[in-house]
Amino acid sequence: MNSSITTVDELNRRKSGPDIATPVVGSFREFLEKHARVKTPDGTYRAYTFDGREALEFVVGIIDKVLGSPGGSPSPGEPISDARLTATGSAQWGKTILELNLLAYAAGIQFRSVGLFLPDEDLVEGVVDSKLRPDVLDQQPWLNSLITLGKAENASGKTVNRKGLFTCTDGRKRSHGMIHGMQKIPTTFSFDIVIEDEKDDIPPTMSRYLTARMTASDLRFRLSIGTQRYAGAGQNKEFEDGTMHIGHFTCAGCGHKQNPEENWPQICRLAVDDAPSPDDPQLQLEGNFRRGVHHEDTKGTKAEATFEFEPDGNFYLACVHCGVALDRHAPEFIPLHPEREKLQHWSVRISQLLVAAIALKQIVADWCQNAVQDPDAMKTFYVDRLGLPRSSSQQLDQKILDRARSLEYFDLSLSPAPKHNAFRRSRHR
Numbered sequence: 152m153n154s155s156i157t158t159v160d161e162l163n164r165r166k167s168g169p170d171i172a173t174p175v176v177g178s179f180r181e182f183l184e185k186h187a188r189v190k191t192p193d194g195t196y197r198a199y200t201f202d203g204r205e206a207l208e209f210v211v212g213i214i215d216k217v218l219g220s221p222g223g224s225p226s227p228g229e230p231i232s233d234a235r236l237t238a239t240g241s242a243q244w245g246k247t248i249l250e251l252n253l254l255a256y257a258a259g260i261q262f263r264s265v266g267l268f269l270p271d272e273d274l275v276e277g278v279v280d281s282k283l284r285p286d287v288l289d290q291q292p293w294l295n296s297l298i299t300l301g302k303a304e305n306a307s308g309k310t311v312n313r314k315g316l317f318t319c320t321d322g323r324k325r326s327h328g329m330i331h332g333m334q335k336i337p338t339t340f341s342f343d344i345v346i347e348d349e350k351d352d353i354p355p356t357m358s359r360y361l362t363a364r365m366t367a368s369d370l371r372f373r374l375s376i377g378t379q380r381y382a383g384a385g386q387n388k389e390f391e392d393g394t395m396h397i398g399h400f401t402c403a404g405c406g407h408k409q410n411p412e413e414n415w416p417q418i419c420r421l422a423v424d425d426a427p428s429p430d431d432p433q434l435q436l437e438g439n440f441r442r443g444v445h446h447e448d449t450k451g452t453k454a455e456a457t458f459e460f461e462p463d464g465n466f467y468l469a470c471v472h473c474g475v476a477l478d479r480h481a482p483e484f485i486p487l488h489p490e491r492e493k494l495q496h497w498s499v500r501i502s503q504l505l506v507a508a509i510a511l512k513q514i515v516a517d518w519c520q521n522a523v524q525d526p527d528a529m530k531t532f533y534v535d536r537l538g539l540p541r542s543s544s545q546q547l548d549q550k551i552l553d554r555a556r557s558l559e560y561f562d563l564s565l566s567p568a569p570k571h572n573a574f575r576r577s578r579h580r
Contacts, residue, residue: 173259173293173321178220180211182256188290189248196290199252202480203508204245206398206501209484210238213497214253217372218261230370231495237389238376240501240538243509246376250346251278251287253374254328258319259294262326263343266364270352272332275315279330303327303340311339333357343368349377351385379500382540393498395487398505400468404475408485411504412537414471418504419515421458422465429474432458434466438519460519466511468504479507502538 176182187199201208219230238246250267257263269275279300288295303316304327315330331337333353337360345361347353365371379386399408411418416434423431423442432440442456468477482505486492503509514536522532533541 178215187252206505234495237498239379241503242535258326262324265328265344266342267330267346341367343370344372347375350375387540390498393496394491396484396499398482400477402470405473407472412502420469427476438523
């Protein structure tokens, strides 16, 4: 970036020539697939892909629908005013790179002004210097030429210099953006799009002021994205107020649709003979695997075949009805409240089980080695892995589980069993 640029007017003059080759981008999805890049573990960058993160296609589709992207899915249309999207769930499913590229697309392609709001100001510097600049702007030279970090022009025409601000212009159109910590109420700037990152950490009294920052816009799109840690409050309440789209896998064997996080841990299996089989043992609450086939132990007592967790095990998700392996690359999102689309409030929950790019092995290891051993670790597992808020948890020890398994099957019925009737008659004689 040219450090000699000091004012917005000078920036406009330098960028008004034909030397900036701005690409034609039809949708946010196209922007991600053709222009966005992601950092690899070895420090290099590769093209953004939905492979292994197919669940994000659903979120991106809603964003394109709201923005009225010309090449959006399912078809282009007019922008939807006053829409809300709550994208919640587990940790590390790609939310940061998604929101930063949305900021770049909205400002650099659609010339919409965007505000990204974080829980505190300390996070702003890290996001700008270690994420936005190297992972987004430096990977797209044409975008880097349009955007000047640290400067923005407010409604009165005054240039403001501040960390987290930016101005985007091609010499004809102009937009601005702000990455701001919510320890202070944002003022001065107006936005078309407001993004809240980790809403549970943003004080509700501060969050309410963000709506007024979009009054002058014709779009007024509000997106909250992050984990949900408190049942019935914050991010979880926003999710429950929306359409509540929940990811399902459809079994190729019996056709049963199942949500993986609500069927954990029994939906997870261990492939004993390398290839998945309906007879493979299921993951249990105590952190081991049990097979439904009974055998006699050394004392001649009927018992289930038990397999302890091993880090190099072959783990997979299987239908809870028939045991056929499920395809983690094919999630389908089904709304619990489809009627709320009329209210233009979409909400979606994404767990790590829905993201094939996150190895199932590390999720199983966290469950077996941490969650089942400690109530606090269990609470963290439900939030960060399954995307479910959990206000309290109780540890189940082996004695409780063994005692539960030793009880005879008891059938609850509205009609008393014959022996109960006989017992009643003997008492009333």
